[in-house]
Every structure is written in C-alpha cells, then in structure tokens.
Amino acid sequence: MATSHVQSFVQFLTASPTPFHAVENAATRLRAAGFRQLREKQSWGELQAGASYFWTRNGTSIVAFVVGGRYQRGNGFAIVGAHTDSPCLKIKPCSKRTKLGYQQVGVETYGGGIWHSWFDRDLALAGRVMVQQKSQTSGHTKLEARLINIDRPILRIPTLAIHLDRSVNDTFKFNNEIQLTPILGLTSSSTSCSGSAAGTTDHHEALLQAVAEAAACRVDAIVDFELSLYDAQAPCVGGLQREFVHSARLDNLTMSYCALEALLAAEHVADDPMVRVMVLFDNEEIGSVSAHGAASNLLVTAIQRVLAVDVASPKSLSQTDTQAPALARSLLISADMAHAVHPNYADRHEDEHRPQLNGGVVVKQNANQRYATTSVTRAVLRRVADAAGVPLQDFVVRNDSPCGSTIGPMLSAKLGLRTIDVGNPQLSMHSIRETCGAADVDLAIRLFTTFYEQWHRIEAELDDAL
Incomplete structure (x- = not known):
C-alpha cells in the first residue's frame, strides 16, 4: 500500500529532526x-502576479505564497497552516552532570510528550549553533547560525532492571528531573577540548567537542546553541502491506509536508484571482x-504586506x-494530526467518531470551540473533498474527555478568518515513535x-451572509 509520496515523506522526516531542519528543508524545496526568498527586514518591492515567494522567521517558521495570475488587491487568501515543532527533550543551558562515573546531560522537557517512551532509545542530537567567526576580508567578528545533526546514538536514558523494581510492569513512574537525565558516556572516557568556549564549565567537554565538529568550527567559536534530542532510529514504512509510517515527529511534520507538497503541486495559477498561502508555525x-x-503577528504580517503592495503599482495599505x-x-485550513481509534483502547473514542488509519482526512469539531470548524467550513471542505476524490472522517471528543486545541481557534479569532480544523489520523501521538497511515499522506496532499x-x-458562490 506504499503511496507515491510516502518515500519522499520518509526522507523529509529523516532530514528534519528539529524545526530548524524542517524549515530549511522546506525552503530548499521552495527555492528549487x-x-x-524575501527578507522580513527589507522592502518586498513590487510583487508579480503569478509569482511565488517565501520568507522565514527564527529559522523555525516559514510562510510561502503564490500570487494568482488574476490577483487584484483586496482579493482573498487560500491558507493551509500547520506547525513544525513536536514534544522533545532539549539541552539545558547548564547541562553538565556527573554521577557515579557517568557523564550525564541535563535536559528540559518541551511540550506534552509521552516521556516514558524516551527510555531505552538510541538518542541523537540536532539543532542550531551560534558561531562567532572573524571575517578574513574585513577582520570584523561575525555571528552566524549553523544547523547541526549528530545523527548517531550518543545519548540514552536506561530503565531500571526488573530485578531491582519488581513493580515496573504495574506502574512505571519516574521523576522528570532526576530519572529522565540521559547518559552521555563514562567519565573515564572524557576528552579535552581544543580552545575554550563560553560556558565551557556548563557542558561536558566531550559534548562541546562533538557539537563543534558537527558545526565545523572550534569549540571556542561556539557562543550558544539550541539542541534537541531525537530518536536515532530512522523513520520507515511498516506493516505487512506497507500501510503504515513509523516515525518520530509525525505530529506535526506530516501536515507540514502535505501543505508544502500541495502548494508546489497546485496548478492553474494563471487563472486564480486569490493568493495561495502555506504557513508553518513553531x-x-x-x-x-x-x-x-x-499567536504572533507572523500570518498577520504576511497578509498585510501582500495587501500593502499592488501587483501593478506599490501603494500604502492606509490608502485603501x-x-x-x-x-x-x-x-484557513488548520492542519494538525488527529487521533485514530486504537484497537486496544476503543472506549476512549466517542462511539460514532472513530477515525481509521488510511481512511482519509479527519475533520475535527468541538462545541466549545477548541476547534474552529463550523457548518459553513465543513460544507466548503466537503465540496473540495468531493472534487478531489478524498474521503473525510469526523472526530469529536467524548463528553467525559478533555479536548486538545490547535492553531485554528486563535488564528480564527485574531483575524476573523473562516477556519476548519483537520488532520490525518495517527496512533501514539506525542510518543517518541508514532504511527500514521501511508495512504493518508497522498490523500491530504490531494x-x-x-x-x-x-x-x-x-x-x-458563497452567500455574502456567510
């Protein structure tokens, strides 16, 4: 059941261990x-009808848009929004830990992860390193960001042997601050750094040396970094009929990938009077x-700057x-992964709303507006789905269960946008190893x-009253 996009999707997952990498990979695809590429701190000049643009912020969020060939200022936007971040463990500013002959690394939990799934996993390290280098031409000191990916298992969080905890299969409980501290190596195998970096005493020398090698710089050139641990086991297609994708970060790189591929694949730009937008938030x-x-002004800024410049002649937004x-x-289609029904926990789903893997895109609705879907936006999406030949599934939470939320409600409230919340179904959301349907990737892109x-x-064709 492997789909036309699934191998490319797996490659994207493998190459995107952090939001920094996901955005850089998306930017590479867009440039190709x-x-x-536009710069937020510079004037955008005159935008061209039929042309395509993108810009990034912080290296972890990206906005790409295509101006329709028949676009006129004041026309609307077709927007697909998703997010690039996932729950993970991040290196603390002062991470150096030494205990009983072990070098350990202090980490901070990011997001609502299933943290017990991080035990006994081979953990790699990736992220952004700030490097200070002296320019050979001007002699001035330059600060630059470099992405690194130490894609080998250098860290691990071991569980306690069952012989030392006979109750481990009854209830596995642990302290996030103490027992969730990864092991880097043994103190007897520590190495000395060449040079000294800012905060050398805050991190193990061996860790700094590995980071410096990955960043192609000396240790003393490292000013700071933002590094995340991730599962070194590569994403893969699984299942007897190859019907699944097993990977970390499916929530929400799946929807990020599908939005990107859709923007690139969409045709008939010359006849479109609208602006097509893909926005991936951190x-x-x-x-x-x-x-x-x-919750920032990222999407607001993009919309205002497009509206402020006519494709024919630049004008101030205040003029009209x-x-x-x-x-x-x-x-706005707010695209974030959804909960597939779990065969071992079927009672956790509302009886009539049990999304299936490879059953199509899930429409998420909540009477308390934790999702922004309305009858109007559902009706619109059903027309789109019928035209695309894509099945839709419905999801609401049980009345006795809490409901999560997405970027949809906050953007809908901020901008007054018609919004619908959707997502592909998956299992093990927020685990270090998640599962989604391989066929669903193609369906969402379509x-x-x-x-x-x-x-x-x-x-x-919509009534003005809507």
Whole structure:
C-alpha cells in the first residue's frame, strides 16, 4: 500500500529532526521550485502576479505564497497552516552532570510528550549553533547560525532492571528531573577540548567537542546553541502491506509536508484571482505564544504586506481599506494530526467518531470551540473533498474527555478568518515513535492541492451572509 509520496515523506522526516531542519528543508524545496526568498527586514518591492515567494522567521517558521495570475488587491487568501515543532527533550543551558562515573546531560522537557517512551532509545542530537567567526576580508567578528545533526546514538536514558523494581510492569513512574537525565558516556572516557568556549564549565567537554565538529568550527567559536534530542532510529514504512509510517515527529511534520507538497503541486495559477498561502508555525506544542508561533503577528504580517503592495503599482495599505474584505474572502485550513481509534483502547473514542488509519482526512469539531470548524467550513471542505476524490472522517471528543486545541481557534479569532480544523489520523501521538497511515499522506496532499486550485470558485458562490 506504499503511496507515491510516502518515500519522499520518509526522507523529509529523516532530514528534519528539529524545526530548524524542517524549515530549511522546506525552503530548499521552495527555492528549487522557483520561489523567491524575501527578507522580513527589507522592502518586498513590487510583487508579480503569478509569482511565488517565501520568507522565514527564527529559522523555525516559514510562510510561502503564490500570487494568482488574476490577483487584484483586496482579493482573498487560500491558507493551509500547520506547525513544525513536536514534544522533545532539549539541552539545558547548564547541562553538565556527573554521577557515579557517568557523564550525564541535563535536559528540559518541551511540550506534552509521552516521556516514558524516551527510555531505552538510541538518542541523537540536532539543532542550531551560534558561531562567532572573524571575517578574513574585513577582520570584523561575525555571528552566524549553523544547523547541526549528530545523527548517531550518543545519548540514552536506561530503565531500571526488573530485578531491582519488581513493580515496573504495574506502574512505571519516574521523576522528570532526576530519572529522565540521559547518559552521555563514562567519565573515564572524557576528552579535552581544543580552545575554550563560553560556558565551557556548563557542558561536558566531550559534548562541546562533538557539537563543534558537527558545526565545523572550534569549540571556542561556539557562543550558544539550541539542541534537541531525537530518536536515532530512522523513520520507515511498516506493516505487512506497507500501510503504515513509523516515525518520530509525525505530529506535526506530516501536515507540514502535505501543505508544502500541495502548494508546489497546485496548478492553474494563471487563472486564480486569490493568493495561495502555506504557513508553518513553531511553538504550537507549548501554546503558540512566541514571536514565531501562531499567536504572533507572523500570518498577520504576511497578509498585510501582500495587501500593502499592488501587483501593478506599490501603494500604502492606509490608502485603501482592503484587509477586511480580503479576510472575508479567505479560508484557513488548520492542519494538525488527529487521533485514530486504537484497537486496544476503543472506549476512549466517542462511539460514532472513530477515525481509521488510511481512511482519509479527519475533520475535527468541538462545541466549545477548541476547534474552529463550523457548518459553513465543513460544507466548503466537503465540496473540495468531493472534487478531489478524498474521503473525510469526523472526530469529536467524548463528553467525559478533555479536548486538545490547535492553531485554528486563535488564528480564527485574531483575524476573523473562516477556519476548519483537520488532520490525518495517527496512533501514539506525542510518543517518541508514532504511527500514521501511508495512504493518508497522498490523500491530504490531494485535498490541500484541490483547495488551493478551487477556493476562488467556491468563495464566489458563497452567500455574502456567510
């Protein structure tokens, strides 16, 4: 049951151990497809009808958009939004731990992970390193960011032997601060660093040396870093009929990948009067309140800057009121993974809402607005799904169960956007090793592609009262 996109998807997962890498890989794909990179701190100049652009913020969020060939200022936006971050363990600013002959590394929990799944796993390390280098031409000191990926098992969190804890199979409990501390190596095998970095006493010398080698610099050139642990076991296609994808970070790199591929695949740009947008935010797993999360001005800025510049002649946004009409003609698909029914825990799902793997994209709804789906946006998406030949599934939580949320409600409230919350179904959400359906990847890409191509036709047929 391997699909046309599944191998490419697995490669994307493998190459994207952190949001930094996911955004860089997305940017690489966009550049190869002819998208022009914009800089937020510079003027965008004149945008061209039919042209494609993207920009990034913090290296962990990215906005890409395609201006329709018949676009006029004030027309709407077809938006697919997702997020790049996943629960993980991050290296603490002062990570050096030594106990009973072991070198250990202090880590901080990020997001709501299933932390017991991180025990007895081969853990690698990746992220962003800030390096200070002296320019050979000007002689000035330059600060630059370098992405690293130490893709080998250098860390591990061992469990306690059952002989020393006979109750471990009854209830596995542990302290996140004490027992969730990875082992880096033995103190007897520690090495000395060449040079001295800022904060050398805060981290093991062996760790700094490995980071410096990965960043292609001396240890004393390292100023700071943001590094995350991840499962060294590569993502793969699994199941007897190859019907599954097993990997870390499926929530939410799956939807990020599908949104990216859809934007690249969507055709008929010349006839489109709208702007097609893909936005991938960071920090959704911790509430989105950051300069590069969905609660920031990231999407607002993108919309305002597009509206501020006519494709024919640059004009100030204040010269004409175009934002409100444009937003009223727009639709946001908030794409975040959904819960597939678990055969061993079927009672955790509402009886009539049990999404199946490879059963199609899930529409998420909640009466208390934890999801932003409405009857209007459901009806619109059903038209898109029918045109795409993609089955849809419905999901609501049980009344006796808490409901999670997504970027959908906050963006809908911030911008007044019509919004629908969807996602591919998966198992083991927030585990270090998750599972989704291989066929669902193609289905989501097809759905989002059709949305980009047909939103302007559907919007033109909507009653103004909606």
